[in-house]
Amino acid sequence: VTNTIDWADGPDGPAVVIVDQTLLPHSEELVRLGSVAELVAAIQRLAVRGAPALGVAGALGVALAARTSADPGADVAVLRAARPTAVNLARGVDRAAAKLAEGPDAVLAEALAVRDEDIACSTSMGRYGAELVTELLGPAPRLLTHCNAGALACVTGGTALGVVTTLHAAGRLGAVIASETRPLLQGARLTAWELQRAGVPFRLAVDGAGPFLMARGEVDAVILGADRICANGDVVNKVGSYAHALGAARAGIPFLVVAPESTVDMGTKSGADVEIEDRDGAEIVGSVAPAGTPTVNPAFDVTPHDLVTAIVTDRRVVRLDRGETLAGVALGEVRG
Numbered sequence: 001v002t003n004t005i006d007w008a009d010g011p012d013g014p015a016v017v018i019v020d021q022t023l024l025p026h027s028e029e030l031v032r033l034g035s036v037a038e039l040v041a042a043i044q045r046l047a048v049r050g051a052p053a054l055g056v057a058g059a060l061g062v063a064l065a066a067r068t069s070a071d072p073g074a075d076v077a078v079l080r081a082a083r084p085t086a087v088n089l090a091r092g093v094d095r096a097a098a099k100l101a102e103g104p105d106a107v108l109a110e111a112l113a114v115r116d117e118d119i120a121c122s123t124s125m126g127r128y129g130a131e132l133v134t135e136l137l138g139p140a141p142r143l144l145t146h147c148n149a150g151a152l153a154c155v156t157g158g159t160a161l162g163v164v165t166t167l168h169a170a171g172r173l174g175a176v177i178a179s180e181t182r183p184l185l186q187g188a189r190l191t192a193w194e195l196q197r198a199g200v201p202f203r204l205a206v207d208g209a210g211p212f213l214m215a216r217g218e219v220d221a222v223i224l225g226a227d228r229i230c231a232n233g234d235v236v237n238k239v240g241s242y243a244h245a246l247g248a249a250r251a252g253i254p255f256l257v258v259a260p261e262s263t264v265d266m267g268t269k270s271g272a273d274v275e276i277e278d279r280d281g282a283e284i285v286g287s288v289a290p291a292g293t294p295t296v297n298p299a300f301d302v303t304p305h306d307l308v309t310a311i312v313t314d315r316r317v318v319r320l321d322r323g324e325t326l327a328g329v330a331l332g333e334v335r336g
């Protein structure tokens with residue numbers, strides 16, 4: 001099994017190697033990114049995406065800069081700003097950049113530690129999350145997920161989708177609905193591809209169907225990832241998440257958020273303080289709407305903390321529905 005993102009150092013020089021997610025599900029191709037400029041372009045066109053994978057991309061990007069660039073400091077700034085919303089990117093960059101004074105090998109060692117920690121985080125989130133889902137919903141839960149929070153959003157494993165595959169492996173999953181995730185269709189292209197390969201029973205639905213399917217009693221919980229979780233518990237995730245949260249609240253079902261501690265940003269008070277990436281309207285217009293149609297295209301939205309049932313990380317479960325807070329729940333073990 002190939003990692004979604006990794007480091008390679010061969011005769012062609014050092015590189016970050018990614019699975020190019022813009023080509024999925026039709027073809028699975030590895031792309032070698034030998035410069036920070038190539039990596040930044042890959043991040044911006046979503047060839048590598050998902051908060052945890054972006055953290056690893058940022059760290060490995062600094063390792064690349066330390067080996068190849070005349071001015072690593074300038075590259076650090078460009079990498080850090082490649083996308084604004086997922087806090088993991090800036091954090092991955094900062095962790096590796098803190099080692100620049102110790103030389104390229106120290107930077108690479110730190111970047112590889114970020115990669116390896118991400119793999120361990122996925123396993124741990126799978127365990128904490130699967131236990132919570134079984135406790136809340138019993139042995140055959142029907143879950144709805146949004147965007148892609150699977151192996152493709154991490155090094156391998158996954159956050160919310162890692163919980164789904166962990167449940168499936170344990171024989172404790174009912175069924176899954178993946179929502180398409182307009183406009184770039186991470187659900188239809190990536191989550192469907194992952195679930196199909198893993199042999200997980202699922203159905204694909206348009207984004208707007210989510211709240212209605214919940215109202216009709218066909219979903220027991222929503223489970224999805226996050227790009228940033230604020231100190232007050234507000235969750236920033238792929239646009240469309242908030243609509244699912246409203247649907248879940250109305251239907252009286254849990255809304256579960258699964259993300260590593262590296263996505264929890266205690267320095268940001270609430271969702272109102274997060275920069276939401278606005279992307280090119282061409283993503284929406286495509287070849288469908290009349291050319292020149294004006295658009296508004298926020299890539300993420302904010303789900304207020306009062307709509308979130310629980311936040312599951314690699315080190316704890318925070319039950320917001322029981323009045324628990326991120327500040328108030330101690331970190332536990334990473335469970336391997």
Ligand code: MRU
Pocket residue numbers: 046049050051052086146147148149150153154158159160186224225226227237238239299
């Ligand atoms: O624009 P993307 O595809 O990078 O957005 C990704 C998401 O919103 C994911 O749900 C989030 O990063 C969590 S992935 C584990």
